[in-house]
Amino acid sequence: RTDPAVARTTVRTTCPYCGVGCGIRATPTGDGGLTVAGDSDHPANLGRLCSKGSALAETTDLENRLLAPRIDGREAGWDEALDLVAERFREAIDRHGPDSVAFYVSGQLLTEDYYVANKLMKGFIGSANIDTNSRLCMASSVAGHRRAFGTDTVPGLYEDLEQAELIVLVGSNLAWCHPVLFQRIAAARKANPALRIINIDPRRTATSDIADLHLAIAPGGDVALWNALLAHLADTGAVNDSYVAAHVGGFQAALDAARDTDPALSGLSPEEIAEFLALWSGTEKVVTIYSQGVNQSSAGTDKVNAILNCHLATGRIGRPGMGPFSVTGQPNAMGGREVGGLANMLACHLDLENAEHRAAVRAFWDAPAMPEAPGLKAVDMFRAVADGRIKALWIICTNPAVSMPDADAVRDAIAGCAFTVVSDITGQTDTARLADVLLPATGWAEKDGTVTNSERCISRQRGLLSAPGQARHDWQILADVAARMGWAQAFDYASPAEIFREYAALSGIAGQLGRDFDISAKASLTDAEYEGLEPFHWPRTASRSGGRFFAEGDFFTGDRRAQMLPVSHRPPQSRPDAEFPFVLNTGRVRDHWHTMTRTGKSPRLSQHIGEPFLEVHPEDAARLGLAPASVAEVTSRHGSALLRVLITDRVRKGEVFAPMHWTGETAPSGRIDALVAPQTDPVSGQPESKASVVAIRPMAPA
Template identity: 55%
Template sequence: MKECNTTCPYCGVGCGVRAEVEGAKVIKVVGDGDHPANAGRLCVKGTALAETLGDEGRLLHPQLAGERVSWNHAIDTIATKIRQTIETHGPESIAMYLSGQLLSEDYYVANKLMKGFLGSANVDTNSRLCMSSAVAAHKRAFGEDIVPCTYADLDTCDLLVMVGSNAAWTHPVVYQRIVAAKKDNPDKRIVVIDPRRTATCDIADLHLQIKPGSDAYVFSGLLNHLQNNSAIDEEYVARHTRGLPDTLAAIGDLDMDTVAESCGLDPIELNRFYSWYANTDRTVTMFSQGVKQSATGTDKCNAIINCHLATGRIGKSGAGPFSITGQPNAMGGREVGGLANQLAAHMDFSPAEIDRVQRFWEAPDMIDAPGLKAVDLFQAAADGKIKFLWIMATNPAVSLPDSDMVKRALERCEFVVVSDCTEQTDTATHADLLLPAAPWGEKDGTVTNSERVISRQRKLVAPTGEARPDWQIITDVAQRLGLKQYFDYPNPAAVFREHAALSGFENEGSRAFDIGALAQLSDEEYANMEPIRWPVRTNDDDSEPLADGRFYTADGRAKIVPLVPELPQAQNDITVNTGRLRDQWHSMTRTGRVPRLSQHRDFFSISVNPEDAAKAGLVEGDLAQLENSLGMVRGLVMLDPGIARGQSFIPIHWSEQFSTLGKVSQLIPAVTDPVSGQPQSKFSCANIAAV
């Protein structure tokens, strides 16, 4: 038996895992007691990892039009299709859709091929659905996509504000850490701001049950309150920020009663929160998908960040705005330029940075403008503008909004490649070419978690069937396109070294994302690499970003962003909120294989307030349907007094592979935030009725 340290592939907490491997089988996983993210803890999904491995349901061989083909033939086919499509329709007619499940090495090679050598920036990722509003807000405020907190800040803060986060279910190990910190320091106050009363509220001193989508009102009103109660850190604001007067002017006279009424809150409870915030120096605001998955997600994130900048509560222990990412490598994807509006190493589309990346890569076909963001990319495919689409490690037929539009997009493309470890998914049924990709436990690489810690995922067993790691598949295609000299990677360590070197290339402190010191790792050092938080600079400056009050903007100051809060308008009986269940992950292609993970809930549920259910003639366990102009889903009614009147909650996990009752994305319109492009997955409207 051998033991091997690796990282959990599910969520942005990024827990370290110790796997016991006997022969070709992972027999057990336990938490890695030495990993900074979890110190030995795992949630139920993490503990079931060994049970998700094996041959069942796996895609074992490349398949072209449903027939098994050799890898050689598959790679040839892709190279030929890419060449032909570019020759006939131009580079913008090809696209890749990636995933926060990919490792940074996979992501890096895909972005380099598309943005530097095929001349198309149409390479986006399902991380767009997860945290792109936080990325956009960080860039607007800090000049760079920096997360200015670590998990240790959750321990040391005296006030923790959790917004749009049911961490008890979605980031369980972080939640357990918060519970432990509260036990150690009973004076620590916890405020939960969420339209639902969730399991996370069990540790809350105060739950503000806001109307859906009203978060920016709460925080704009808070900024006004801080100003009116002399709680602004005038010295910090004067030295390190700009924009506060404009922001206060934009907010106007948003008084507490107006905020309370707009958000559906008790003014006394709102006042309690505002007083706690005004009087607690060590405050962390942890925010998640409930804030970001919104048509005004970027503004909401900036409304939160504004309050931290105005009080100087950032860049120091126990203080800061902390975006928790959903996916295991959403952060790593950002580092390598996994979004269509980013370049690698946090670089932007300024002429200087395009030139810098182009020179580093020696790229002949460097793009000069951002590409299409996820929803726009699939809309372009539905409109016939994208002809060749390569989807990796994700299931957009289930997860993107307006699933009918996504289906049209997949049907209209001339050629669709799907790389996945699972043979049958809603997306795979539309593929012309299916490629067996190596999943967790069968490949090597790195991921970055929510607190900027880069950890190794390690190969535990040999790939099943003919599965290959994604970085290798992309490299093979690049080489078949005649690009061997630029894509000559013998292993993922070589990819990582290049990625690290690019982050330090001509980067004399101009960007926080710098892991240049890791560019010299030998293969052996990469194999044994311990978790490490960026920046990791060659000049030994390992200070936390923002600790010195310097931001990555032209004048070194952060921007307090003026914004006017808006409320989404309900158009049907019931507003629909969506999210994860405690024991499932994404479209259940992995967690659905473990019977014990279904014991928590094994049916598609529609949770509603008991009074709304009674009004619709429904009781617990009835089959009901939610319907709007886009589509309809059916599920079993769950009565939940923690859901306010006029609202409902449905889980995101069910797909056509697991249910004939429909999928959430059939109800979600393709409405996106205009700044970030993140879809409004947390707010839709529908009518409810008995079936």
Template identity: 60%
Template sequence: MNVHAAAARVRTTCPYCGVGCGVEATPDGRGGTSIAGDASHPANAGRLCSKGSALGETLGLETRLLHPIVDGARSTWDVALSRTAQGLQRVIERYGPDAVAFYLSGQLLTEDYYVANKLMKGFIGSANVDTNSRLCMASTVAGHRLAFGSDTVPGCYEDLDEADLLVLVGSNAAWCHPVLYQRMALARERRGARIVTIDVRGTATTESADLALTIQPGMDGVLFSGLLAHLADRGAVDRAYVAAHTENFDAALAQARRIAPDVATTAARCGVAPADIASFFDLWRKTARVATLYSQGVNQSWQGTDKVVSILNCHLATGRIARPGMGPFSLTGQPNAMGGREVGGLANQLAAHMGFSSAEIDRVARFWRAPHIAKREGLKAVAMFDAIACGEIKALWIMGSNPAVSLPRADHARAALSRLDLLVISDNVRSTDTIAAGAHVLLPAAAWGEKDGTVTNSERRISRQRPFAPLAGEAKPDWWATAQVAARMGFADAFDYAGPAMIFREHAALSAFENDRARDFDIGGLAELSDAAYDALAPTQWPAPVSAPGGRKRMFADGRFFTPSGRARFGVIAPPSLAAAPSAEFPFLLNTGRLRDQWHTMTRTGLSPRLASHSPDPFVEVNPDDARGLSLIEGGFARVSTAHGSVVLRVAVTNAQHRGRAFVPIHWSDETGNVARVGALVHAFTDPVSGQPDSKAVPAALAPVSYKAQGFVLARARFRLPDEAVWAWSAIEGGYAARIATNTPFAAMLAAASAISPRAEHAKYSDLARGVFRAALIAEGRLDAILFLGPDREPQQWGALATAWRAERLDGAARRFLLSGKSALGDFDASPTICACFGVRSRAIETAIADGADSVAAIGARLKAGTNCGSCLPELRRLIAAAATPALAQTVGSNAMKRSRA
């Protein structure tokens, strides 16, 4: 496809979560691009969340990898590809194919995924290819396959519009899937649908629920076992459906009764009031149109598969599946986790939803003409990195992922990378924690806006990601780099692709090959698309076989499943428990998760000042009673430790956390914060079926940490501050800012800043008696960096410096005011951004409330806040309530956002 000229609108797909929102991108011809929601796309009908709305701010080249690098030096594609191919071949010849592994990403396009899997499983001959989707939705995949015989999402997004009861389990959808959550909220507003949340903490989603159940960690399986027993006791089981279309019901029910025979037992084990459990059970039983939506709180558990199965059991028992407004629904975390599953991106799958039975191996081998195809499942992500650590895997190719941050026991994973004979990384950024671990070959990959291919969202909808910008520097698509390596390894004929359309046609043809409705994934109706038809492909749900290429909304309406018997299987789950219980040494249970405006390890969202303003610092949330008992102070610091590592984070004290529990966000890396990489804390317990790591209930300890000085630094580019300090960078207009806490001598802090601008003029102010130090670096008349430090707990704000920071050249008056921390113009609002979609800050909202805007509708009419994705609505309500209640206002005030990080 030719890249469109300036001002030509291009319809593409958002690169963030699994909602799969359509995006309209319009380049301005000067390097910028305006972003809007695509009103014609069925996934979002024009809505975008805060991250999607800010995509235009993330398209610069500042952090891009623009050319191949071999052994730390700039190289050519020919040298880098040959080094990769030869290195893989040497390892295979010496140690065998299982000494090689690929680690992929749910942010790859389906075509990239397909080629990588074909090379590894089909021609290298090992199934040691896994993906960071293993950390995301693998337990759902396993649950689907156990119950349905296939990895099939039964429903569609329209079920959210039509359900009368929406049950959100382990899902902060208001923040993590806000476009879908607004559909749920609209169903409640228009039709009276009710929303129930089941979680271990308070979130923006639980705040607005009709019923919020805050359960003990790990007890989701208890809750749904209790529900199954209740449904049976009250005669709510659809016996005709169970008899005609399912098997193993009696065994599943018997186990459910052993786990949670009644309301009282369920309530006691879940830690919820019996009346609330009874209310939930009655709602579920009496409401025909029930949609149960679950996400990472269910999946990221060492019993994640059992949790999924316990939910599926209840829907199968009542026949509430495959009909409008009812069914289980997995809210997927990554933009193409589903597409990766389609092509066999997981180590225990072959392409086109096939497994490793002898018949399936033979089928794929014949289609690919691959005589050396892998004959058994490969190593899943955590086991893969263990095999690297012990020397069993010698060569690894990572595409589009940052496992040194995101894997459990991240320190262990990072150390393992240094042991490899060959580490190849394909990425579109030049520096990550994983790259820093010692890549031998770096391959510059295409980024969003340059990519050309397809992704599949949570409702099985295939959408095009189209390019609207030229490839940056020497960047190339991942499928192209993989095919070039394959050719250099002697497999040129099997990887002779002219473009992504050709790959897609092969992928679609494989899905239909010897299928005859025996497999769920069939897009054979798209296998003959011309290049032009592929380019114009409208969003299409699979299956889309030759007989019905337009796709299908819901699956299993005919009661036919993909098990050997054709019946759905009830699952018998293990008694729910924690992977590791709290102890005297580690008395807390640590839960990790996402923030509203950030994504994964922030290599993209971290470039947006708008997104950074909401929650600029890594933090740990604790209950007020726990904070008092440990002498933790709001805005102070705590060391969070587990058996595997420790971090130092700012403290956020909130009733959203129950006693004995703590929450930390996952997004910071060593690139953006020196002691905030929480993957290092997570234990390596994995679900025995899915292999998905447990990151929601890790035993941990908290302890206060104090510093002599706190302050901030503003700089045009990020640089490495002393490790003895605590710091975290966030994007601001024209550069970056970091709040700092330190015991480091002031001179060492200045030396670190000076390294980025060695010829800059220094201006300094020091009052050692008061513990105050301020310095500015001015290069060619422009402020290049500024550092303010003062006594611990003394407020340090940079808002007054905004005028000087924005100035192209500092005049005499600006220089005189510079180190005073004052400005002749108080024109900058440095308060937290509440509505990231429209960049509306808390001060503007508080002013509007004081001026009579006493409802979210009134604020929206005046400022537009809350009128797009709606993820800021809970915070708007808090600010309104705070203004109406003086005591609450004192608690919330201008620091309301610290309370909103649930």
């Protein structure tokens, strides 16, 4: 299925897994396969790849691919399937209003796909009911950025890792989840033995191995630790008074809240806290990297702001080698944020709740409608599916029947929905099996468009294999449905380049309205220039020298000042008790990605870890009668799983860890999100995936 013109021609593209966004040089072999290597010219990875990226060639075969549309399990033509989707969405909207329909999309969509989905839902259907699996990944960082900076802006660059004197990794197993960034830090450490590294994580991980100091913080203890730091900075004269006076508001209220917080709530000893405070306050060039351990919490947004407070108070932001740095889990979580593909955002970092912004986007799109209030965020969206408020649901490129918290309830909600459409590369996921209509989409090696990585670098993803069977690109499928719903002219795109130009032009309006995201210089790219587009960071303006934000203030708030937030300790919503005495932490393993649709195809990747497991502390294992490699039944108020026991002191007593990847297909009893409570952060709507409570019992005699 290789286009003969492309065979054996090396194509520069981007890895479709994590938010590091590594550049890849891929070469079709002429027989449907390809080879991959790291792109030494890409600024994210400079030629490096991790195990997942280097095994991409093992994931592009056609086994389990969905090759034709299906309706109620039977093969159908595209026209019949698209007519039905448009008819059922139109029917629901006409009878029950625009908020009776919803899109649930993915941080793995390309920016152009995401833009079209968001435009269709917000500007034409007239609802904000579009949310994404990125809600499970980094919504708390988005909310924290917006509260502090006025926009969802990542201030720094990856090269700050090489320039830092201290790197603090909070709630981040970078070694497994963002391996190439970890490789960059390891190389930086080798080049500069004075570089210090602190890892803050309840669990000791592969990332802890490189750390000078591992702080096994209590689940939910982050605000207590960062508030202790803010108070310490004030007490020791380490606040940058001139930066705060010129560029920051809310300092005193944040400091008062910090002083009211008991550092012991972090779960750390006074000695550990003192060592952290001394290292952080005594080092000028500090980068604080944070990820899901911070975000996936019912206090996630406050945790983010507690970190941002300390960087703002010291002015350690936007200068080489220093700044807070949220690393995103998914390959295009950032692109989705930029196009406003979440229920509470508009395109190009404009605000859905701002009338001027809504009017500007509506006029640009010449849109018949525009919602005035946020739509349903992921957890609430599936609740609305369950109770029948959502009559038509379109799930694109994601597997919520496995990956959402309370996954059994989500699976049952999808099964009971009046009309469900799933677009994906396979019809074999737990979610796809529940669909009324299945639409075959193109996959990584076949798609064309752009993605944005965690450091605001926009890169091209380029097709190198022809689309198999009848598969179509996601933007085409969405535009085809939009046309059938009566909006052909607004969705008359011939290529991803056309979509990109429109999106870039819209960003110019955002720039005029004082927002950070403005790539309008790219709005006049020719098709050939788009094809050859080199990776570039936004912004590229003289006033943002060095490609970073906020060294000279100029935040995106009304008064152009950042806002420090008063934040207080809030423990996880679920508390262990006699019935459910253990705290369950969930996360990724090194060599699998999400629900394994692609990485599960590679025997090499499954050699690392081949089945779901449960990490249990030795004292807990002894008390429960759990033998090494025995099977335990793990139960929560929401579901249960059978998991292989791994006895290790990497976890704290009373806490256990299990990976999230296995599905009803790959390990029917190992769907870990079936156990996770659907509790969310009140600001970001992000679920608390790292602190559910469970009971454990052995399944076989120890």
